[in-house]
Amino acid sequence: MRLKLILFTALIFPLTLASQPVIDVYFSSLAPESKGPSFSKVEEVHELLIPKSGTPSYFKIVKLYNSNGKIVSEKRYNKAGGIMGESQWEYNAKGELTKKVNRQFMNFKGWINEQIIFAYNDTSGVLEEISILFENQLKQRAQVVPDKDLKITEVLVFNEKNVLTGKERIVYLPQNNTIRVLSYKPNEQFIGATTYPLDPKRPEPPSALKREFNSHGDIVLEALPNSKMEQGYFYEYTYDSYGNWTEKLTYQCKVTKNNKVRDKKLEYKIIRKISY
Numbered sequence: 001m002r003l004k005l006i007l008f009t010a011l012i013f014p015l016t017l018a019s020q021p022v023i024d025v026y027f028s029s030l031a032p033e034s035k036g037p038s039f040s041k042v043e044e045v046h047e048l049l050i051p052k053s054g055t056p057s058y059f060k061i062v063k064l065y066n067s068n069g070k071i072v073s074e075k076r077y078n079k080a081g082g083i084m085g086e087s088q089w090e091y092n093a094k095g096e097l098t099k100k101v102n103r104q105f106m107n108f109k110g111w112i113n114e115q116i117i118f119a120y121n122d123t124s125g126v127l128e129e130i131s132i133l134f135e136n137q138l139k140q141r142a143q144v145v146p147d148k149d150l151k152i153t154e155v156l157v158f159n160e161k162n163v164l165t166g167k168e169r170i171v172y173l174p175q176n177n178t179i180r181v182l183s184y185k186p187n188e189q190f191i192g193a194t195t196y197p198l199d200p201k202r203p204e205p206p207s208a209l210k211r212e213f214n215s216h217g218d219i220v221l222e223a224l225p226n227s228k229m230e231q232g233y234f235y236e237y238t239y240d241s242y243g244n245w246t247e248k249l250t251y252q253c254k255v256t257k258n259n260k261v262r263d264k265k266l267e268y269k270i271i272r273k274i275s276y
Contacts, residue, residue: 031200038069059245
């Protein structure tokens with residue numbers, strides 16, 4: 001399925017993707033990663049067991065966290081131990097994200113540098129502006145618009161020439177534990193929607209995909225609803241004593257109308273070594 005290939009590519013090449021909302025990095029930074037004590041270090045070994053042409057079959061990620069459990073560093077290595085890319089996060093005294101820096105090695109281009117800078121209003125403290133720079137040159141700027149309750153409701157995206165290139169509208173659905181980001185072109189043509197949890201400690205928001213979760217709150221089954229192909233993914237986990245998974249197995253499978261899984265084929269494996 002195309003979804004899984006995109007996810008694998010994003011893990012290896014984390015430079016901001018055009019299909020992602022500009023507000024994505026901010027919302028993604030709000031959720032705690034651990035279900036128990038804060039992480040101090042996580043080492044992940046990723047293996048793609050059904051390789052596709054041009055896709056690496058193995059890589060390693062090493063993540064470091066600050067005393068508040070916020071990620072501050074991530075490095076990605078190939079099987080030979082060579083570094084493929086790295087990211088760094090910076091926070092203010094309130095623990096709010098102020099900068100994310102990505103460095104990625106690209107064939108025929110060498111090292112590519114991206115900075116995402118977050119500015120907050122001095123009076124209200126609400127996020128005010130997001131700037132995206134490639135090779136220290138401003139490429140995108142986003143103006144963040146709050147409502148009277150200081151909740152972010154709209155993001156206006158401009159290019160380096162200060163021309164409006166997109167709009168992102170944020171809708172809060174507390175009954176579904178959902179934040180929906182609706183992306184539009186400047187002419188109001190709808191592009192797509194992205195969903196985030198309103199409260200990361202509660203179950204995941206509803207999805208267009210058919211999904212099932214285990215008692216840890218991790219997804220164990222997902223499939224396209226009413227699909228004649230019955231394509232889906234099945235997940236198995238091993239957990240530590242704090243409820244954080246240390247191994248995740250992803251299977252391609254067929255999912256029947258009554259959610260029975262058959263023809264499982266192991267596609268992807270992640271092993272995590274967690275330090276608290």
